[in-house]
Amino acid sequence: MKRTKHTFNTSIFLGGLALVLSLFSCGSNDSNETITLDGNQNENIVVITNSQFEASAMEIGKMETFEFSDKVHTTGMFDVPPGHKASVSAYFGGYVKESELLPGQVATKGQTLLTLENPDYLQTQQDFLEVKNHLAFLKSDYERQRNLSEENISSQKKFLQAETEYNSALTQYEALKKKLALMNIDFNSLTAEKMTSIISVKSPISGFITSVQATKGMFLNPSDIAITITNTEHMHMELNVFEKDLHKIKMGQKVKFKRQNDPNKVFVATVGLINKAIDTESRSVLVHCHLDNEADELLFIPGMYVEAEIFTATQGQMALPETAVVEVENNYYVLVKTGTENGASVFEKRMVKVGATEGGYTSILNHEEFNENTEFLTNGAFNMIME
Structure with a gap:
């Protein structure tokens, strides 16, 4: 369906005689409408017939007050709380025996991530079993010497010596027990027959494997990071707000x-949170934000870049619907209704200065x-101006 726009120049035709223009509308019966406009017209005049107006669903409206937001434009990235990230390494060096995990796989807390092998692990288990077996004897001797000392049968010196040896062995036993726990070896069921040169490294948190540095056969030192894991629950944004805009930012915006x-x-x-420390290099502050819809967190991953707008305040300004304003070569125009002639609506193209656009x-x-009663073509202006 074609909309017809008519423009008129300022020359006088036939000494001021009436100018008759035939305007063809896109009505359903394809009938022609003849409109007579008196006087001189210029190229900024646009005439729209009733059939054009209805067929193109055009609308007329007035300027009104709209609440525009004052916004701070910022950038940042998605991240998770520090407690939701883990860099996994071994407490004890060893050769990687098994490691089948790949980035992107899911790991659960307590799951074996890889196994290490080292004959030095046997020494720790041997020391534990020897101390455990000797501890029973030292405890018995300590209790016997205590009873003898209380009855003045044995000297205080022997009692103190027995006490010292027992406490020393007990300390060593407890230390080795905790060391075995770090090796993920069950000290309660450990026997000479169950000693092993292989230990497992388990996941400290549940989450996604984000990187794997450990490869089969390599020697993993205690300081080496073997695997990194990220739990993507409680995803949030960390936005960088420049120092000059910081006074505008408040909690809850x-x-x-x-x-x-x-x-x-x-x-x-x-x-949700506003950092109190300024980055001295970028002169910016981190602003911590939580998504209103927690289900949306699944659409993002840590490290994903984001451009955002923080809405800091609102201000009422006179505005028109976005569809009423047309940009032509970096200038902006509207169609102002000036009246009706011969059953058609007459509009004048006027230049305007525009500010923010928001919410349509x-x-x-x-x-x-413009006065408060000025009427504008609020829907359909683009086609009429650009034709």
């Missing part, structure tokens, strides 16, 4: 952002050039 691969979907978050409305900075 709303944040809107989009994914780079889905610009039509708007996500909403809320400012565009602020008009030179609104004082």
